[in-house]
Amino acid sequence: MRKKYSEVEKELMKSMAQNLKTILLRKGVSQKELAEITGLSTSAISDYINSKTLMSPGNLQIISDALHVEKSDIDPTFRGTIDHVSSDVTKLPVVGKISCGTGTVAYEMIEDYEDTPKSWLNGGEYFYLRAQGDSMINARIYNGDLLLIRKQPEVENGEIAAVLIGEEAVLKRVYRNGDSLVLQSENPTYPPIFCPPAEAKILGKLKKIIINCQ
DSSP states (O other), X not given: OOOOOXXXXXXXXXXXXXXXXXXXXXXXXXXHHHHHHHOXXXXXXXXXXXXXXXXXXXXXXXXXXXXXXXHHHHOGGGGTSOOOSSOOEEEEEEESOEESSSOOOOTTOEEEEEEEEGGGOOSSOEEEEEEEXXXXXXXXXXTTOEEEEEEOSXXXXXXXXXXXXXXXXXXXXXXXXXXXXXXXXXXXXXXXXXXXXXXXXXXXXXXXXEOOOO
């Protein structure tokens, strides 16, 4: 049974498929030849070409190396945005910086605006924060990544959210333990943070990570 993909993942699959087809045509490489030089199955290559399967990061690396292209030439998220056939995009503010360790964020300060496909958004208000630190590395959130946040005052247990504690903003998994919030890192070197809800303000829920490739 094939995995069910979200609309955002389907958009990405279509974009990657088109990019891969363009590269193969330009280089004169067939699907069968690509399978032979990468060691991947012909069915896997066919699924990528026909937007049936989302390419894993490992296979993206294998295919880009085999074709002597950048990963961003195939997967547009490595450039920061998806290239859509339509220009159905909106600009969202990049608000200060969020720390995944011990930094702070100036919540009202807008550093930049980021073009964002409207298909990524599903009602509500959104903004971006820039990750700093290494406390969320096991959730594949690294220093410099751009984080798409949906503004909302509450999240479900275990969801990742941007949380303001005093003047410090942190990105953590949020759990409730009685009257306390438990903010859990995704790095075992960081202990959990326990605080009363009155001392912590949930800024919003993490919706998407845009990888920083610099």
